[in-house]
Amino acid sequence: MIVPRSLILSAVLLSALLPAEAPWAAGPAAAPVSATQGAAEIVAALKDYRASLETLLLLRERELAGANKLREQRREFLERGIISRKEFEETEAAVARAEEKLDETRRAIAAADQTLAEATTARALAGLPPLGPGGYEQSADLVRYNGPAAWSLSADTPRLRQFFAARFGRPLPVSSYGQTPLHERMGLDHRDALDVAVHPDSPEGRTLMDYLRAAGIPFIASWGAVPGSASGAHIHVGQPSPRISGKR
Numbered sequence: 001m002i003v004p005r006s007l008i009l010s011a012v013l014l015s016a017l018l019p020a021e022a023p024w025a026a027g028p029a030a031a032p033v034s035a036t037q038g039a040a041e042i043v044a045a046l047k048d049y050r051a052s053l054e055t056l057l058l059l060r061e062r063e064l065a066g067a068n069k070l071r072e073q074r075r076e077f078l079e080r081g082i083i084s085r086k087e088f089e090e091t092e093a094a095v096a097r098a099e100e101k102l103d104e105t106r107r108a109i110a111a112a113d114q115t116l117a118e119a120t121t122a123r124a125l126a127g128l129p130p131l132g133p134g135g136y137e138q139s140a141d142l143v144r145y146n147g148p149a150a151w152s153l154s155a156d157t158p159r160l161r162q163f164f165a166a167r168f169g170r171p172l173p174v175s176s177y178g179q180t181p182l183h184e185r186m187g188l189d190h191r192d193a194l195d196v197a198v199h200p201d202s203p204e205g206r207t208l209m210d211y212l213r214a215a216g217i218p219f220i221a222s223w224g225a226v227p228g229s230a231s232g233a234h235i236h237v238g239q240p241s242p243r244i245s246g247k248r
Helices: 006-017 035-079 085-126 152-166 181-186 203-215
Strands: 136-138 142-145 174-177 194-196 219-222 233-236
Touching: 035 085, 085 142, 085 174, 085 181, 085 219, 142 203, 152 203, 181 203, 203 219, 203 233
Parallel strands: none
Antiparallel strands: 136 142, 142 219, 174 194, 194 233, 219 233
């Protein structure tokens, strides 16, 4: 079978857009950088990476549309006895693969948005003075509260889950619990913190922030890093994640 040139170009583009290692996971540079500069570099790399995923998304949407069109053509051929059942099933399998690739890309975009929100928050915090005990500050991009209560990820998270489930009838949507590979790559110490995937402006987000503040639990609320998108918005529960010594 002759492979169309467009598919060859698609394969080349796919390999180019899916780096073996995420851009922010590159090895350390020779010279140390400030926390602000390091966070800014991560944000810039993530924006480029997300843009490549958007291009990939369009490509995979077209591939799925083409696979669906071919399946309908072959369905007709099957009914007319021109092709075998096995040939038609191969077409259906191709549609399933195209759907999985599209879902995979959408998941990658969601993960990139979360990572970008984390990096953007880290960049903003790097340029701000620390809050005193009980301090509260709200800006256009984030809310931060330095609650005086001693927060423990293992001891206090169950109570937070119980409150949220009782109030909203669904599990607490935790997007990051403790240290994750993402935080390792970004050089952030997230061992005693968790991120909750709720928008600060939503009823859930406002209620959660009210609960945390009443309990004296420190938190940071972020509106995300992609304009016009709620993806990446979250509430970080616990003290700000300091940078890990020796990372960038």
